[in-house]
Amino acid sequence: xxxxxxxxxxxxxxxxxxxxxxxxxxxxxxxxxxxxxxxxxxxxxxxxxxxxxxxxxxxxxxxxxxxxxxxxxxxxxxxxxxxxxxxxxxxxxxxxxxxx
Amino acid sequence: xxxxxxxxxxxxxxxxxxxxxxxxxxxxxxxxxxxxxxxxxxxxxxxxxxxxxxxxxxxxxxxxxxxxxxxxxxxxxxxxxxxxxxxxxxxxxxxxxxxxxxxxxxxxxxxxxxxxxxxxxxxxxxxxxxxxxxxxxxxxxxxxxxxxxxxxxxxxxxxxxx
Numbered sequence: 001x002x003x004x005x006x007x008x009x010x011x012x013x014x015x016x017x018x019x020x021x022x023x024x025x026x027x028x029x030x031x032x033x034x035x036x037x038x039x040x041x042x043x044x045x046x047x048x049x050x051x052x053x054x055x056x057x058x059x060x061x062x063x064x065x066x067x068x069x070x071x072x073x074x075x076x077x078x079x080x081x082x083x084x085x086x087x088x089x090x091x092x093x094x095x096x097x098x099x100x
Numbered sequence: 101x102x103x104x105x106x107x108x109x110x111x112x113x114x115x116x117x118x119x120x121x122x123x124x125x126x127x128x129x130x131x132x133x134x135x136x137x138x139x140x141x142x143x144x145x146x147x148x149x150x151x152x153x154x155x156x157x158x159x160x161x162x163x164x165x166x167x168x169x170x171x172x173x174x175x176x177x178x179x180x181x182x183x184x185x186x187x188x189x190x191x192x193x194x195x196x197x198x199x200x201x202x203x204x205x206x207x208x209x210x211x212x213x214x215x216x217x218x219x220x221x222x223x224x225x226x227x228x229x230x231x232x233x234x235x236x237x238x239x240x241x242x243x244x245x246x247x248x249x250x251x252x253x254x255x256x257x258x259x260x261x262x
Contacts, residue, residue, distance in 0.1 A: 021121035024191040044143060066156070068246065073167055089183075
């Protein structure tokens with residue numbers, strides 16, 4: 001078996017890549033995809049920890065995270081469509097009306 | 101053998117996520133996202149979590165990625181309107197912070213160095229189903245409420261008159 005630590009390190013690397021995407025990109029669609037990568041990294045850690053501890057809770061919560069990811073994608077993409085309909089843009093840096 | 105497969109799929113997953121973050125056009129990003137999702141599913145199989153691996157393919161590759169592709173095609177953003185990426189100071193700080201996060205994850209993760217001795221199958225459909233419908237029944241039912249809220253919310257948000 002591959003040690004638990006390898007999975008956690010891989011999960012940390014993928015999560016960090018997702019954070020970079022969210023922080024540094026301007027395209028709203030790519031930001032949503034980076035969030036999906038982060039959720040996937042968390043799922044990997046859940047599943048690895050679950051089988052390490054011999055507890056099905058890890059798999060159950062990975063399942064919950066997937067549900068949340070699906071809901072997030074649906075609502076997030078609906079918001080992107082609504083913004084595009086009003087502003088003709090997917091650039092998040094152009095949306096600064098609420099900026100203080 | 102398992103270790104070799106882990107390194108192959110882990111490398112593909114990290115490569116795919118880096119490409120998702122770095123491509124200019126969302127369509128190429130989404131294809132690399134698909135690559136990442138499939139290699140993560142393979143990693144789930146390596147961990148004997150067959151149920152989660154199947155759900156990963158069905159829900160992510162079958163629903164979420166199709167939805168994203170559909171929205172990209174629907175919006176059809178003109179080439180000139182794709183946002184230009186200009187690095188700012190805040191983004192530089194963000195990338196450094198993400199690097200530190202990665203380092204911390206690696207440090208915390210490397211503490212769990214022990215090998216697994218007990219071969220308990222916790223990821224099979226039977227085990228996950230049993231846990232889902234007994235100990236975790238309430239969270240499971242609340243999940244359906246979340247999905248209902250997401251359906252109603254996305255219909256309201258994407259409506260013509262909003």
